[in-house]
Amino acid sequence: DTRDPTSLRTPIVAVLGHVDHGKTSLLDKIRGSAVIEGEAGAITQHIGATAVPLDIISTIAGDLVDPDDFDLPGLLFIDTPGHHSFTTLRSRGGALADIAILVVDVNDGFQPQTLEALDILKRSETPFIVAANKIDTVPGWTEHEDAPINDTYESQTDRVRERLDESLYEIIGNLSDEGFSADLYWRVQNFQRNVGVVPVSAMTGEGVPDLLTVMMGLSQRYMKEEMEIDVAGPGVGTVLEVKEEKGFGTTIDTVLYDGTIRADDTLVVGGQNEPIVTEVRALLQPRPLAEIRTESRFETVEEVSAASGIKVAAPDLADAMAGAPVRVVRDRDLDDVIAEVQAE
Ligand code: GTP
Ligand code: MG
Numbered sequence: 001d002t003r004d005p006t007s008l009r010t011p012i013v014a015v016l017g018h019v020d021h022g023k024t025s026l027l028d029k030i031r032g033s034a035v036i037e038g039e040a041g042a043i044t045q046h047i048g049a050t051a052v053p054l055d056i057i058s059t060i061a062g063d064l065v066d067p068d069d070f071d072l073p074g075l076l077f078i079d080t081p082g083h084h085s086f087t088t089l090r091s092r093g094g095a096l097a098d099i100a101i102l103v104v105d106v107n108d109g110f111q112p113q114t115l116e117a118l119d120i121l122k123r124s125e126t127p128f129i130v131a132a133n134k135i136d137t138v139p140g141w142t143e144h145e146d147a148p149i150n151d152t153y154e155s156q157t158d159r160v161r162e163r164l165d166e167s168l169y170e171i172i173g174n175l176s177d178e179g180f181s182a183d184l185y186w187r188v189q190n191f192q193r194n195v196g197v198v199p200v201s202a203m204t205g206e207g208v209p210d211l212l213t214v215m216m217g218l219s220q221r222y223m224k225e226e227m228e229i230d231v232a233g234p235g236v237g238t239v240l241e242v243k244e245e246k247g248f249g250t251t252i253d254t255v256l257y258d259g260t261i262r263a264d265d266t267l268v269v270g271g272q273n274e275p276i277v278t279e280v281r282a283l284l285q286p287r288p289l290a291e292i293r294t295e296s297r298f299e300t301v302e303e304v305s306a307a308s309g310i311k312v313a314a315p316d317l318a319d320a321m322a323g324a325p326v327r328v329v330r331d332r333d334l335d336d337v338i339a340e341v342q343a344e
Contacts, residue, residue, distance in 0.1 A: 270324025
Protein backbone atom coordinates (compact mmCIF):
# COMPACT_ATOMS: atom_id res chain seq x y z
CA ASP A 1 0.00 0.00 0.00
CA THR A 2 1.76 3.12 -1.20
CA ARG A 3 -1.02 5.60 -0.49
CA ASP A 4 -0.09 8.46 1.79
CA PRO A 5 -2.80 8.71 4.46
CA THR A 6 -1.78 12.24 5.37
CA SER A 7 -3.10 13.36 2.01
CA LEU A 8 -6.62 12.13 2.79
CA ARG A 9 -8.61 14.49 4.93
CA THR A 10 -11.36 13.70 7.41
CA PRO A 11 -14.82 13.75 5.82
CA ILE A 12 -17.12 16.42 7.26
CA VAL A 13 -20.39 14.96 8.57
CA ALA A 14 -23.28 17.34 9.35
CA VAL A 15 -25.79 16.16 11.94
CA LEU A 16 -29.17 17.65 11.04
CA GLY A 17 -32.73 17.23 12.24
CA HIS A 18 -35.74 18.65 14.08
CA VAL A 19 -35.36 20.19 17.53
CA ASP A 20 -34.98 17.63 20.36
CA HIS A 21 -34.71 14.64 18.03
CA GLY A 22 -31.32 13.81 19.59
CA LYS A 23 -28.49 15.25 17.43
CA THR A 24 -26.36 16.45 20.33
CA SER A 25 -27.13 13.32 22.40
CA LEU A 26 -25.88 11.15 19.57
CA LEU A 27 -22.55 13.00 19.49
CA ASP A 28 -22.41 12.93 23.31
CA LYS A 29 -22.91 9.18 23.18
CA ILE A 30 -20.02 8.75 20.75
CA ARG A 31 -17.81 11.00 22.91
CA GLY A 32 -18.95 9.16 26.06
CA SER A 33 -18.12 5.74 24.62
CA ALA A 34 -14.61 6.94 23.89
CA VAL A 35 -14.29 8.17 27.49
CA ILE A 36 -15.35 4.73 28.76
CA GLU A 37 -12.78 3.12 26.48
CA GLY A 38 -10.17 5.34 28.13
CA GLU A 39 -9.72 7.20 24.89
CA ALA A 40 -11.21 10.56 25.79
CA GLY A 41 -8.08 12.36 24.66
CA ALA A 42 -8.30 10.83 21.22
CA ILE A 43 -11.48 12.70 20.41
CA THR A 44 -10.80 16.33 19.80
CA GLN A 45 -13.28 19.07 20.31
CA HIS A 46 -13.15 21.69 17.56
CA ILE A 47 -15.01 24.93 17.14
CA GLY A 48 -18.49 23.72 16.21
CA ALA A 49 -17.23 20.20 15.48
CA THR A 50 -16.01 16.95 17.01
CA ALA A 51 -13.26 14.87 15.40
CA VAL A 52 -13.49 11.11 15.92
CA PRO A 53 -10.44 9.18 14.68
CA LEU A 54 -10.71 5.84 12.88
CA ASP A 55 -9.33 3.75 15.76
CA ILE A 56 -12.06 5.04 18.10
CA ILE A 57 -14.71 4.40 15.46
CA SER A 58 -13.49 0.85 15.10
CA THR A 59 -13.43 0.37 18.89
CA ILE A 60 -17.04 1.53 19.21
CA ALA A 61 -18.17 -0.38 16.14
CA GLY A 62 -16.51 -3.59 17.36
CA ASP A 63 -16.74 -6.44 14.88
CA LEU A 64 -18.53 -4.27 12.33
CA VAL A 65 -15.44 -2.28 11.35
CA ASP A 66 -12.01 -3.57 10.44
CA PRO A 67 -9.69 -0.53 10.50
CA ASP A 68 -7.55 -2.16 7.80
CA ASP A 69 -10.43 -1.67 5.35
CA PHE A 70 -10.16 2.09 5.64
CA ASP A 71 -7.59 4.72 4.94
CA LEU A 72 -9.61 7.82 5.77
CA PRO A 73 -8.48 9.22 9.13
CA GLY A 74 -11.92 9.31 10.81
CA LEU A 75 -14.97 11.58 10.77
CA LEU A 76 -15.48 15.24 11.70
CA PHE A 77 -19.02 15.76 13.01
CA ILE A 78 -20.70 19.17 12.85
CA ASP A 79 -23.65 19.52 15.23
CA THR A 80 -26.39 21.90 14.09
CA PRO A 81 -29.29 23.41 16.06
CA GLY A 82 -32.78 22.10 15.27
CA HIS A 83 -34.69 25.15 16.47
CA HIS A 84 -36.59 26.77 13.61
CA SER A 85 -34.78 30.11 13.98
CA PHE A 86 -31.42 28.62 12.98
CA THR A 87 -32.14 28.03 9.29
CA THR A 88 -28.99 29.85 8.16
CA LEU A 89 -26.70 27.87 10.42
CA ARG A 90 -28.30 24.61 9.36
CA SER A 91 -27.92 25.40 5.72
CA ARG A 92 -24.24 26.42 6.21
CA GLY A 93 -23.61 23.14 8.01
CA GLY A 94 -25.49 21.16 5.39
CA ALA A 95 -23.77 22.80 2.44
CA LEU A 96 -20.33 22.34 3.99
CA ALA A 97 -20.82 18.67 4.70
CA ASP A 98 -19.44 15.87 2.59
CA ILE A 99 -22.05 13.57 4.08
CA ALA A 100 -24.84 13.97 6.62
CA ILE A 101 -26.86 12.21 9.28
CA LEU A 102 -30.51 13.22 9.40
CA VAL A 103 -31.75 12.43 12.91
CA VAL A 104 -35.46 11.55 13.19
CA ASP A 105 -37.19 10.67 16.48
CA VAL A 106 -39.01 7.36 15.83
CA ASN A 107 -42.03 8.49 17.89
CA ASP A 108 -42.25 12.02 16.62
CA GLY A 109 -41.53 11.20 12.97
CA PHE A 110 -41.08 13.84 10.28
CA GLN A 111 -41.40 17.43 11.54
CA PRO A 112 -40.92 20.87 9.91
CA GLN A 113 -37.13 21.04 10.44
CA THR A 114 -36.77 17.44 9.25
CA LEU A 115 -38.27 18.56 5.95
CA GLU A 116 -36.14 21.69 5.90
CA ALA A 117 -33.00 19.62 6.45
CA LEU A 118 -34.02 17.26 3.63
CA ASP A 119 -34.42 20.25 1.39
CA ILE A 120 -30.91 21.49 2.25
CA LEU A 121 -29.48 18.02 1.54
CA LYS A 122 -31.36 17.80 -1.73
CA ARG A 123 -30.16 21.21 -2.92
CA SER A 124 -26.54 20.62 -1.91
CA GLU A 125 -26.66 17.04 -3.28
CA THR A 126 -25.15 15.78 -0.03
CA PRO A 127 -25.38 11.99 0.46
CA PHE A 128 -26.95 11.15 3.80
CA ILE A 129 -28.33 8.44 6.01
CA VAL A 130 -31.22 8.64 8.46
CA ALA A 131 -30.67 7.83 12.12
CA ALA A 132 -34.08 6.69 13.40
CA ASN A 133 -33.38 7.68 17.00
CA LYS A 134 -34.86 6.88 20.43
CA ILE A 135 -35.68 3.23 19.67
CA ASP A 136 -35.34 2.61 23.43
CA THR A 137 -38.64 4.46 23.91
CA VAL A 138 -40.65 1.88 21.96
CA PRO A 139 -43.04 0.49 24.63
CA GLY A 140 -41.70 -2.77 26.04
CA TRP A 141 -38.17 -2.24 24.73
CA THR A 142 -35.39 -4.25 26.43
CA GLU A 143 -32.10 -2.36 26.42
CA HIS A 144 -28.80 -3.84 25.30
CA GLU A 145 -26.25 -1.14 25.97
CA ASP A 146 -24.11 -0.27 22.93
CA ALA A 147 -25.24 -3.37 20.99
CA PRO A 148 -25.38 -3.54 17.18
CA ILE A 149 -28.97 -3.20 15.99
CA ASN A 150 -29.32 -6.77 14.79
CA ASP A 151 -28.44 -8.24 18.20
CA THR A 152 -30.83 -6.03 20.16
CA TYR A 153 -33.62 -6.30 17.55
CA GLU A 154 -33.53 -10.12 17.59
CA SER A 155 -33.86 -10.22 21.36
CA GLN A 156 -37.01 -8.04 21.51
CA THR A 157 -40.49 -9.58 21.65
CA ASP A 158 -42.56 -9.89 18.46
CA ARG A 159 -44.84 -7.10 19.64
CA VAL A 160 -41.93 -4.71 20.25
CA ARG A 161 -40.36 -5.55 16.90
CA GLU A 162 -43.69 -4.86 15.16
CA ARG A 163 -44.01 -1.49 16.89
CA LEU A 164 -40.51 -0.48 15.86
CA ASP A 165 -41.06 -1.73 12.29
CA GLU A 166 -44.21 0.39 12.03
CA SER A 167 -42.32 3.54 13.00
CA LEU A 168 -39.42 2.73 10.67
CA TYR A 169 -41.72 2.09 7.71
CA GLU A 170 -43.47 5.35 8.38
CA ILE A 171 -40.12 7.15 8.14
CA ILE A 172 -39.28 5.24 4.96
CA GLY A 173 -42.70 6.27 3.56
CA ASN A 174 -42.09 9.91 4.47
CA LEU A 175 -38.74 9.84 2.72
CA SER A 176 -40.39 8.37 -0.34
CA ASP A 177 -42.98 11.18 -0.31
CA GLU A 178 -40.05 13.61 -0.50
CA GLY A 179 -38.61 11.80 -3.51
CA PHE A 180 -35.98 9.67 -1.77
CA SER A 181 -35.90 5.94 -2.25
CA ALA A 182 -35.09 4.61 1.22
CA ASP A 183 -34.82 1.32 3.05
CA LEU A 184 -33.39 -0.18 6.21
CA TYR A 185 -29.66 0.23 5.84
CA TRP A 186 -28.80 -3.47 5.67
CA ARG A 187 -30.95 -3.78 2.53
CA VAL A 188 -29.28 -0.88 0.74
CA GLN A 189 -26.72 -1.79 -1.92
CA ASN A 190 -25.94 1.61 -3.34
CA PHE A 191 -25.95 4.39 -0.75
CA GLN A 192 -25.66 7.03 -3.44
CA ARG A 193 -28.97 5.99 -4.96
CA ASN A 194 -30.84 4.90 -1.84
CA VAL A 195 -31.07 6.37 1.64
CA GLY A 196 -30.21 3.91 4.41
CA VAL A 197 -32.23 4.10 7.63
CA VAL A 198 -30.30 3.10 10.78
CA PRO A 199 -32.34 2.47 13.96
CA VAL A 200 -30.41 3.88 16.96
CA SER A 201 -30.67 5.06 20.53
CA ALA A 202 -28.46 7.95 21.56
CA MET A 203 -29.39 7.07 25.14
CA THR A 204 -28.42 3.36 25.23
CA GLY A 205 -25.98 3.33 22.32
CA GLU A 206 -27.91 0.60 20.53
CA GLY A 207 -27.34 0.87 16.78
CA VAL A 208 -24.49 3.36 17.23
CA PRO A 209 -21.94 0.74 16.03
CA ASP A 210 -24.02 0.38 12.86
CA LEU A 211 -24.33 4.13 12.37
CA LEU A 212 -20.56 4.67 12.55
CA THR A 213 -19.90 1.68 10.31
CA VAL A 214 -22.28 2.95 7.63
CA MET A 215 -20.88 6.49 7.78
CA MET A 216 -17.32 5.25 7.53
CA GLY A 217 -18.18 2.87 4.68
CA LEU A 218 -20.11 5.56 2.83
CA SER A 219 -17.22 8.02 2.99
CA GLN A 220 -14.59 5.45 2.10
CA ARG A 221 -16.57 4.15 -0.85
CA TYR A 222 -17.92 7.32 -2.39
CA MET A 223 -15.93 10.24 -0.99
CA LYS A 224 -12.37 9.07 -1.12
CA GLU A 225 -11.35 10.97 -4.22
CA GLU A 226 -12.83 14.17 -2.85
CA MET A 227 -10.83 13.68 0.34
CA GLU A 228 -7.50 13.78 -1.47
CA ILE A 229 -6.07 17.16 -0.55
CA ASP A 230 -2.79 18.98 -0.42
CA VAL A 231 -2.47 18.96 3.38
CA ALA A 232 0.36 21.48 3.41
CA GLY A 233 -1.27 23.81 0.89
CA PRO A 234 -2.91 27.17 1.64
CA GLY A 235 -6.11 26.72 3.68
CA VAL A 236 -9.60 26.90 2.21
CA GLY A 237 -12.71 27.04 4.38
CA THR A 238 -16.13 28.50 5.12
CA VAL A 239 -17.29 30.85 7.87
CA LEU A 240 -19.80 29.08 10.09
CA GLU A 241 -20.40 31.99 12.46
CA VAL A 242 -19.12 35.51 13.12
CA LYS A 243 -18.78 36.11 16.86
CA GLU A 244 -17.50 38.68 19.33
CA GLU A 245 -15.01 37.05 21.68
CA LYS A 246 -13.84 38.82 24.83
CA GLY A 247 -10.21 39.86 24.44
CA PHE A 248 -10.14 39.01 20.72
CA GLY A 249 -12.75 41.28 19.12
CA THR A 250 -14.66 39.89 16.15
CA THR A 251 -13.70 36.31 15.32
CA ILE A 252 -14.81 33.88 12.63
CA ASP A 253 -15.67 30.27 13.47
CA THR A 254 -14.35 28.54 10.40
CA VAL A 255 -14.58 25.04 9.04
CA LEU A 256 -11.38 24.34 7.13
CA TYR A 257 -11.84 21.74 4.39
CA ASP A 258 -8.54 21.99 2.51
CA GLY A 259 -4.91 22.78 3.36
CA THR A 260 -3.66 24.55 6.49
CA ILE A 261 -4.05 27.89 8.25
CA ARG A 262 -1.02 29.18 10.16
CA ALA A 263 -0.84 31.81 12.86
CA ASP A 264 1.12 34.16 10.55
CA ASP A 265 -1.01 33.76 7.43
CA THR A 266 -2.75 36.48 5.43
CA LEU A 267 -6.40 35.66 4.74
CA VAL A 268 -9.03 36.77 2.30
CA VAL A 269 -12.55 36.47 3.78
CA GLY A 270 -15.86 37.12 2.00
CA GLY A 271 -17.42 40.36 3.35
CA GLN A 272 -20.76 42.11 3.14
CA ASN A 273 -19.49 44.52 0.52
CA GLU A 274 -16.11 43.34 -0.66
CA PRO A 275 -13.53 40.70 0.29
CA ILE A 276 -11.67 41.45 3.53
CA VAL A 277 -7.87 41.12 3.49
CA THR A 278 -6.50 40.52 6.97
CA GLU A 279 -3.67 38.97 8.99
CA VAL A 280 -4.36 36.13 11.44
CA ARG A 281 -3.89 37.37 15.01
CA ALA A 282 -4.64 34.06 16.75
CA LEU A 283 -5.94 30.58 15.95
CA LEU A 284 -8.14 29.47 18.83
CA GLN A 285 -9.19 25.96 19.83
CA PRO A 286 -11.48 25.02 22.70
CA ARG A 287 -9.55 23.70 25.68
CA PRO A 288 -9.83 19.97 26.34
CA LEU A 289 -12.77 19.01 28.58
CA ALA A 290 -10.45 18.49 31.55
CA GLU A 291 -9.31 22.10 31.45
CA ILE A 292 -12.68 23.72 30.92
CA ARG A 293 -12.47 25.55 34.27
CA THR A 294 -9.35 27.49 33.41
CA GLU A 295 -9.79 31.23 32.88
CA SER A 296 -9.49 31.18 29.14
CA ARG A 297 -11.81 28.92 27.18
CA PHE A 298 -9.36 28.75 24.32
CA GLU A 299 -5.81 27.83 23.65
CA THR A 300 -3.86 29.30 20.76
CA VAL A 301 -2.31 27.01 18.18
CA GLU A 302 0.31 27.69 15.52
CA GLU A 303 -1.27 25.71 12.69
CA VAL A 304 -4.37 23.69 11.84
CA SER A 305 -4.95 21.29 8.96
CA ALA A 306 -8.14 20.23 7.18
CA ALA A 307 -10.62 19.08 8.08
CA SER A 308 -11.13 21.00 11.29
CA GLY A 309 -13.14 23.67 13.01
CA ILE A 310 -11.13 26.67 14.23
CA LYS A 311 -11.85 30.13 15.61
CA VAL A 312 -9.81 32.76 13.80
CA ALA A 313 -9.12 36.11 15.46
CA ALA A 314 -8.03 38.83 13.04
CA PRO A 315 -8.58 42.58 12.57
CA ASP A 316 -11.34 44.00 10.34
CA LEU A 317 -13.70 41.02 10.51
CA ALA A 318 -16.78 43.06 11.43
CA ASP A 319 -18.13 42.76 7.86
CA ALA A 320 -17.44 39.02 7.55
CA MET A 321 -20.48 36.89 6.78
CA ALA A 322 -21.61 33.44 7.83
CA GLY A 323 -21.27 31.17 4.81
CA ALA A 324 -18.55 33.29 3.24
CA PRO A 325 -15.35 31.74 1.85
CA VAL A 326 -12.03 31.93 3.71
CA ARG A 327 -8.76 31.56 1.80
CA VAL A 328 -5.14 31.65 2.87
CA VAL A 329 -2.93 33.71 0.55
CA ARG A 330 0.52 32.26 1.44
CA ASP A 331 2.87 32.59 -1.58
CA ARG A 332 0.15 33.32 -4.13
CA ASP A 333 -0.71 36.63 -5.72
CA LEU A 334 -3.10 38.55 -3.44
CA ASP A 335 -5.24 39.81 -6.35
CA ASP A 336 -5.74 36.25 -7.60
CA VAL A 337 -6.98 35.13 -4.20
CA ILE A 338 -9.31 38.14 -3.93
CA ALA A 339 -10.69 37.25 -7.36
CA GLU A 340 -11.27 33.65 -6.22
CA VAL A 341 -13.19 34.82 -3.16
CA GLN A 342 -15.25 37.21 -5.27
CA ALA A 343 -16.11 34.43 -7.70
CA GLU A 344 -17.43 32.11 -4.95
P1 GTP B 1 -31.56 20.74 19.40
O1 GTP B 1 -30.07 20.95 19.46
O2 GTP B 1 -32.29 21.64 20.32
O3 GTP B 1 -32.09 20.82 18.01
O4 GTP B 1 -31.89 19.23 19.95
P2 GTP B 1 -31.08 17.90 19.68
O5 GTP B 1 -31.55 17.27 18.42
O6 GTP B 1 -29.63 18.14 19.80
O7 GTP B 1 -31.62 16.96 20.86
P3 GTP B 1 -30.87 16.57 22.21
O8 GTP B 1 -29.74 15.68 21.90
O9 GTP B 1 -30.62 17.78 22.97
O10 GTP B 1 -31.99 15.65 22.89
C1 GTP B 1 -33.28 16.14 23.25
C2 GTP B 1 -33.86 15.31 24.35
O11 GTP B 1 -34.09 13.98 23.91
C3 GTP B 1 -32.95 15.18 25.57
O12 GTP B 1 -33.75 15.20 26.73
C4 GTP B 1 -32.32 13.81 25.41
O13 GTP B 1 -31.96 13.23 26.63
C5 GTP B 1 -33.44 13.04 24.73
N1 GTP B 1 -32.91 11.93 23.90
C6 GTP B 1 -32.05 12.06 22.86
N2 GTP B 1 -31.80 10.87 22.30
C7 GTP B 1 -32.52 9.96 23.00
C8 GTP B 1 -32.70 8.53 22.90
O14 GTP B 1 -32.13 7.84 22.05
N3 GTP B 1 -33.54 7.95 23.79
C9 GTP B 1 -34.19 8.67 24.74
N4 GTP B 1 -35.00 7.99 25.57
N5 GTP B 1 -34.07 10.00 24.85
C10 GTP B 1 -33.24 10.64 24.01
MG1 MG C 1 -28.53 19.91 19.98
